[in-house]
Amino acid sequence: MRSRSVQPAFSFEYIMWIFMRISGLALILLAIAGVSGAFIMGARTQVDLPTLMRWTFFPNPNHVINSEIPDVAVGWATAYWQVMQMLIIFFAVTHGFNGLRNVIEDYTDKTLLQPFVRGLIFLLWLFALIVSIYVILAS
Amino acid sequence: MNRRVSLKEGLKYQGGGPMLSWLLHRISGLAILLFVGLHVISSFFMQQTGSDLATNLNIIYESWIFQILVTFIVIFHALNGLRIAILDIWPRFLVYQREALWLQWFIFIPIYGLTIFILIQRNLSGG
Numbered sequence: 095m096r097s098r099s100v101q102p103a104f105s106f107e108y109i110m111w112i113f114m115r116i117s118g119l120a121l122i123l124l125a126i127a128g129v130s131g132a133f134i135m136g137a138r139t140q141v142d143l144p145t146l147m148r149w150t151f152f153p154n155p156n157h158v159i160n161s162e163i164p165d166v167a168v169g170w171a172t173a174y175w176q177v178m179q180m181l182i183i184f185f186a187v188t189h190g191f192n193g194l195r196n197v198i199e200d201y202t203d204k205t206l207l208q209p210f211v212r213g214l215i216f217l218l219w220l221f222a223l224i225v226s227i228y229v230i231l232a233s
Numbered sequence: 234m235n236r237r238v239s240l241k242e243g244l245k246y247q248g249g250g251p252m253l254s255w256l257l258h259r260i261s262g263l264a265i266l267l268f269v270g271l272h273v274i275s276s277f278f279m280q281q282t283g284s285d286l287a288t289n290l291n292i293i294y295e296s297w298i299f300q301i302l303v304t305f306i307v308i309f310h311a312l313n314g315l316r317i318a319i320l321d322i323w324p325r326f327l328v329y330q331r332e333a334l335w336l337q338w339f340i341f342i343p344i345y346g347l348t349i350f351i352l353i354q355r356n357l358s359g360g
Contacts, residue, residue: 147300
């Protein structure tokens, strides 16, 4: 069996390939940081699974306001957690839409349609980033 | 390269565990994208217009039966991605890729099993 040949050039696909690995590892670390933060701030005794996921993946005071923890805004509305939220959003959105692009381009041929599909995914990516950063800064 | 391969034909390929986890990684990734995208949109409309559709979507998301599925998808995607990233960073461990897959399930089953056990226990007792 011969392995698939990979072009060694420093291309867009190569950068995105590396980015998928790095962002995946970063998302795991950020999720662990989010869970730890939630537990430190008092989620030890009164948290259920949807709430825990909410704290893990988007530690925004508006997002975790439904949980039973009192004074949720005190712990989370800080610059530190705002930066953490932006990192999570950037990595998650880019990872997700690049994954969508990978899957779509695996099952479609390189036709004239491809630039339009890429453009659509790029616009969705930009839209998601802008909306979420607006939410982070406005909350 | 022939891309016109149906799912049934594709599953006949004797790739075994690594191939199936590649498939599941792909499906779970798309599921997470769909789930998170719908969640963002429904939260936006719940905040802005208070529509019933958005509220119902969020009620489905927070139901414990849906959580069983979402937890599986998220934990599987994270652990499988971790395995892929580790093997890609140190390619000499690719010799042990089937063992890595076993290790992945050995880590997955306690995490997921314990989560689901607590989830079902709490919800069946009405807690």
